[in-house]
Amino acid sequence: MADQRTSDAPFAPPAGATASLRLGSGVAMEARISTSGLLGVAAIVSAALLGSAAIVLAARRSRAAAPPDAR
Secondary structure, three states, rough: OOHHHHHOOOOOOOEEEEEEEOOOOOEEEEEEEHHHHHHHHHHHHHHHHHHHHHHHHHHHHHHHHHHHHHO
């Protein structure tokens, strides 16, 4: 007799995100990304945004510190 606790667990869908682009009734494009992939993309985007913000702040500070003749 098989033990119920050792039987296979039900299939769990993979973690992550799925995106579909639909045109009319058909699917034009479908993409899937894992959770670790999403975290990687989020890290890249946040680093780019922080870098851009640092550049803008440095430019504003240098413009404010410049003598009036240099403007």
